[in-house]
Amino acid sequence: MESYQIFLILMAVYLLGLIGIGLYFTKKQKSVTDFWLAGRKISAIGIGFSAASSWMTAGGILSVIALYMLLGMGSIWDFVAPNILALLLIALLVGKIKHLPAITQPELLEQRFSSSIRAPVAIVIAIVMALFAVADIKGFSLVLSIFFGLEPIYAAAIVALAISVYVTLGGFSAVIWTDMIQFIMLATFSLIIAFVLVGAATTGTADTSAMTSSDLFGDVPSGWWNPISVGVPAVLIAIFAIIPGWITEQDPWQRIWAAKDEKSARNGMILGSFLIFLIFGVACTAIAISLNHIYPEIPASFAEIGMGAMADAEPALLVYIVSSLSPVAVGLCAVGLAAAAMSSADTFATSGGSCISRDIYQRYIKPDATMKQMMTINRISVLIIVALATVLSFYIDSIIDVIHIATFIASAAYFFPLMGGLYWKRATKQGALAGLIVGAVVQIGLTAVDLANTPPFALPYLTTLHPVLSNHGVILGMLLSGVAFFGVSLATKPSDTVNLAPFFADEAEKLEKEAMVVDESDPEYKKLVKVIEKEVTGDRAIVKLNLEASATINWDKFVNELKNIHPSWVTPTGRNSVYRLTRADMLSCVSLTRGDSEKEIWFAAEPMAADIDLSEKEFLIAFKQAAEAFANIGLLLTLPAEN
Known part of the structure; x- marks a missing residue:
């Protein structure tokens, strides 16, 4: 039996299992809280596995391995370190976030400021979530193309149809439980492939002699293991460019609100960061070093064509699998990478869909919608995000680029309104709206200018102007957003007590109190x-x-x-x-x-x-x-x- 036939059989069994989970939770979806937050009953284990799974895309894994192959540990600041650090930082914010009665971040921002900011933030988050989902579809497209010679439309169809069915059936509960299964599959795939590749690299061939594992991991270029080989300024720029966007993402906050208590939310985020380290920090490192030994021409080409070598490095793992493993193993690997794609895309679909359903439809179109009507709209909203991501996947090529672009828009647009609103009492609705608009407009403009003026495989245009403008100028975008947020807030009237009370205990003391006299014999x-x-x-x-x-x-x-x-x-x-x-x-x-x-x-x-x-x-x-x-x-x- 050929690997493609094996893949289809395994994929069918896997999808039936996911759909079964969705059907199981369908009967438990009675309210929007049940659908979007799993009834606020998720344990630390569920939060941790789901948080890790949602940030472990198939495309992300391939890109991380490729960056390790070409740049060594200095590349961790592009993706890996921000993933781990963001979840740890979010764990510190749990106490502030968990006790707010929100389902979405736009809803929270309306509580803190006013209705004027809710719709713009909802639209930005929906677009960002769709862009993140694109990276999952693109990564899976690469898998199917190399393994079976399939066109990208097949990957888009498999991911879109699968998550559309089980998420619309089971809501966030289905996302959490399928994420756990998908992470276990992904971890199993990553660790087994790491052992296989280390064994292949150390066995020796006609051109190379056998070596020990310690020799393999020591046989790397000078500075390969140095995480700050790119320089401290570049590390700081990457941290400030990426982490703000990731700690203010809708999806990890959604998990905090879904956790059964504060302790579960905090421990879940810490567990998630460890699980990400296990895959990105351990398995991907071993895979990258082994691939460099098996395909030495790939890192060698980096000296000649720079990041153009990514074209060979990114699919290197897939090329090895399809050329060296049995048809059954290829089929299993394809299903494992499909799980990685779905585990992230389903999260982004629910996060983006909740904004369309809760923050656009229910808030502005039909505020008096019944719960039964909202359950239908919830499912339609998930389908809208999936459809948007599917269409965009045919027009976007770079996996890491699309992740970064989405992150930078989030960082510049709503980092200051969101975090400033939580911790700065003097923040106002006018300041939040100014920060949001200035940050989003400037960042989208800078990104467009950078992409339009950068030749293929060349150093980004804005980076050539000044290092601070690297990462599509997001530092500048955030700076201008912050100036607008703080400046306009200080120049406008402070927020009303009703907006401040849920966020600041001293303001709650000013609320008008009604005497509460209850006769228990009543x-x-x-x-x-x-x-x-x-x-x-x-x-x-x-x-x-x-x-x-x-x-x-x-x-x-x-x-x-x-x-x-x-x-x-x-x-x-x-x-x-x-x-x-x-x-x-x-x-x-x-x-x-x-x-x-x-x-x-x-x-x-x-x-x-x-x-x-x-x-x-x-x-x-x-x-x-x-x-x-x-x-x-x-x-x-x-x-x-x-x-």
Whole structure:
């Protein structure tokens, strides 16, 4: 049986398994939180494997190996080190991020600033996520081209159709669990191939004598192992160019919000960084050194044609596999690299799709959409990102370049608005919008100028002008974004207390407080305690109450009435969600959303596990206030009969 036939059989079995996972989680998707954040129940293991898997693309692995072959450890600053450092830095931010009741970063920015910034950030993130997904499709295209001589459209079709099915079925839960499987497959492939190549390089041929593994790893050019061989300035430029964009990516934040508690989120990010090191730092290093020994002409060509040698270095691993291994091994390797492509593309599809669904459709097009309607839109949004990435994959050639371009746009556009909003109280909506627009426009312009004026395989045009302008001038883009953000913020009116309270505890003290008096002998309280749904997940609990009004709810009319009679109810992220904002920990505050039908209203909160009793009392107050608002608009809201 030929390797292509073996690949098709194995791929079919693999895809059926992924679809099965998607089908399993379909029944568990009841709300947008379930779909986009897996119900906030993911453990540290799930977070770690998924975080590592999402940053381990097939194209990324091939590019990392190629860079090692040509530049040695000095190349880690282009991709590897920023991956590892970004997850470790995100682990430090978990305490600030985890307790914010957001599903997406644009939603968080609206909470902090205003609605004016939400749509622009959502559009930028959707585009960036689609560009990241392109790198996965391109990498897999290279695999299928070398292994089986297939055109790029086949890779695009396999990746697009597969993730479209299992992600739209199972949401983020399916992404997490398939990522775990995909990482195990990828790690197995990488480590086995590393052992095979080391064995091949040390065995000896007609032209070379046998050697030990220690001799192989010592037989490298001078300075090959030096991680700062490119120079400290180049290292610093790479750090400031890449890491800001990666620590503010939507997808790792989405995993933090999906984690069952702060400890799981933090440990998961640390685990993810270790797993990335295992593949990029250990397996890829061994593969690159072995390939240099097997194909010495590739590193030798670097002295003559510079980075043009990437054309031979990037597919070197694939060439070795197809020319040296059995058909079964080739088929297995192809499936392993397909897993790498899907494990990243599915993450980017959900991150970008959540922005289209939550931040564009629900926020601006149909704020009163029912939960059932939103579940359909969620799935359509994933398909939009997949389709966009598939189309773009036919027009973009360089894998590393597309990753960097997307990263640089993110760094310049929303690093300062996002991080400044979290930690700087004086940041304003005008400053955030100015930083976003200036950073995005300047960075896109610099990238276009750099690409248009750089000949093939030549040093980038902007780099020839000044080293600080390397990486498509992202340092300049970020600098101008920061100047606009801080300058305009200082020149404009400070943010309102309702925008600052969820982010700064001292501002929460200024919130208007309503007296909370609950008589535990109240029949309604006793009834509510029995019908309310409670589930402890880590250090928090998920508390829910789904009710049905006496007739169709005019959502806008209800929200207006509730806010008028009880000022503690606010809509910091649009009318689709109403919060009873009485404390800094907004995640524990009671929120109201539409249910599956136009008569349903859902109450929800995620208090600390130790505060469930207090949350029950807050639910009673929230229920009575909502019932009062309904009565004022001619509707009746009552607690259901006990089961």
